[in-house]
Amino acid sequence: MEIGAVLREGSAIYFKYWFRLVTMGLVVFAITALGTAAVVNIGLFTGLILASIIATVGGLLLQGALIKVIEDVRDGRVDMTIGEAFSKALPFLGKILVASLIAGIGAAIGLFLLIVPALILLTIWAFIVPVIVLEGESIFGSFTRSRELVRGNGFGVFGLILLTFLLGASPLILLGLLMSDADLAVRRFVSDIVSGALIGPFTSCLLITAYFHLRGEPAQPEPHQI
Numbered sequence: 001m002e003i004g005a006v007l008r009e010g011s012a013i014y015f016k017y018w019f020r021l022v023t024m025g026l027v028v029f030a031i032t033a034l035g036t037a038a039v040v041n042i043g044l045f046t047g048l049i050l051a052s053i054i055a056t057v058g059g060l061l062l063q064g065a066l067i068k069v070i071e072d073v074r075d076g077r078v079d080m081t082i083g084e085a086f087s088k089a090l091p092f093l094g095k096i097l098v099a100s101l102i103a104g105i106g107a108a109i110g111l112f113l114l115i116v117p118a119l120i121l122l123t124i125w126a127f128i129v130p131v132i133v134l135e136g137e138s139i140f141g142s143f144t145r146s147r148e149l150v151r152g153n154g155f156g157v158f159g160l161i162l163l164t165f166l167l168g169a170s171p172l173i174l175l176g177l178l179m180s181d182a183d184l185a186v187r188r189f190v191s192d193i194v195s196g197a198l199i200g201p202f203t204s205c206l207l208i209t210a211y212f213h214l215r216g217e218p219a220q221p222e223p224h225q226i
Contacts, residue, residue, distance in 0.1 A: 001153045001156045001157065001160075001210060001213050001214055002156075002213070003156055003159055003160055003163070005213065006160060006206060006209050006210045006213055007163075007206065009209050009213075010202075010205040010206035010207075010208070010209035010210075011202075011205070011206075013070060013073055013074075013205050013209065014201065014202045014205040017069075017073060017078075018201075020069065020082065021066065021069070021201035021202075021205070022197050022198060022201060023082060024062060024065055024066065024069070024082055024085065024086075024201065025062060025196050025197030025198070025200055025201050026193070026197045027082070028058045028059070028061065028062040028196065029058075029192065029193060029196045029197055031058060032054050032055050032058035032059075033192075035051075035054040035058075036051040036054055036055065039051055039054070056097075056100075057093070057097065059196070059200070060093065060096045060097055060100060060129070061086065061089060061090065061093055061096075062196075062200065063096070063129055063204060064089030064090075064092055064093065064096055064129065064133050065082075065085040065086045065088075065089040066085075066201055066204045066205075066208065067089070067129065067130050067133045067134060067204075067208055068080065068084075068085045068088045068089055068133065069082075069085045070204075070205060070208045070209070071134060071208075072085075074212060074217075089133060092132050092133050095132050095138070095139050095142075096129055096132055096133070098139050099128050099129070099132060099139045099142050099143070100128070100129070102139070102143075103121070103125045103128060103143075106121050106125070107121050107122055107125075119158065120154075122158075122161065123150060123154055123157050123158045123161060124146060124147045124150045124154070125143055125146050125147070126146060126150065126157055126161060126207065126210075127145075127146040127149050127150070127207075127210075127211045127214070128142040128143060128145075128146045129142075130207075130208055130211040131145045131146055131149075131211075134211075149211070149214040149215065150214070153214060157210065157214075160206065160207070160210055161207075163206075164203040164206050164207060167199075167202070167203065168195070168199045168200075168202075168203050171194060171198075171199060172191060172194065172195060172199070175190065175191060175194060176191070
């Protein structure tokens with residue numbers, strides 16, 4: 001896998017279709033924000049737990065919908081509405097949630113033991129969500145399939161993960177510095193919007209593009225404008 005090719009294609013998809021991708025992020029952010037507001041007064045501990053669950057479910061649903069949209073763009077036809085993208089991703093949400101939870105627990109255990117095992121697991125399990133959504137793999141089958149895709153390209157995949165982390169963190173750090181005098185609630189609100197609606201879709205474009213490259217599927221000719 002050539003990281004440069006992934007960056008070029010993933011970036012091109014994001015900047016060409018940024019309005020659709022950002023809109024999807026904003027829709028999920030608005031819904032999760034309303035859900036969080038509805039449960040936050042239930043109780044400090046319970047409210048925080050429920051708010052975290054809502055945010056996690058919303059983020060994973062967005063990831064599944066973005067996968068469908070990017071697949072649609074790469075096949076040369078751009079005819080899927082935002083609603084269709086979410087509806088096509090929704091049936092996989094349960095599998096995505098359980099697989100992500102297992103991966104998170106595994107990475108946490110690896111981090112507790114040593115940092116290196118955690119990084120290895122994050123690398124070989126990087127594509128469990130695309131595998132579930134696009135290949136219909138089972139929860140545990142997605143781990144095996146992701147490892148197969150990464151085999152022989154581990155350093156490249158890890159480098160891409162590290163790069164997406166840096167690209168995603170840098171704007172948030174800069175934003176934090178620029179808004180250092182703002183109210184904490186305002187800073188959190190703006191940060192969540194930037195992270196969920198702008199940065200999240202961009203990093204997803206890169207990782208999903210990498211998935212297709214690892215499958216040996218070249219990019220299609222320039223897709224039609226939405």
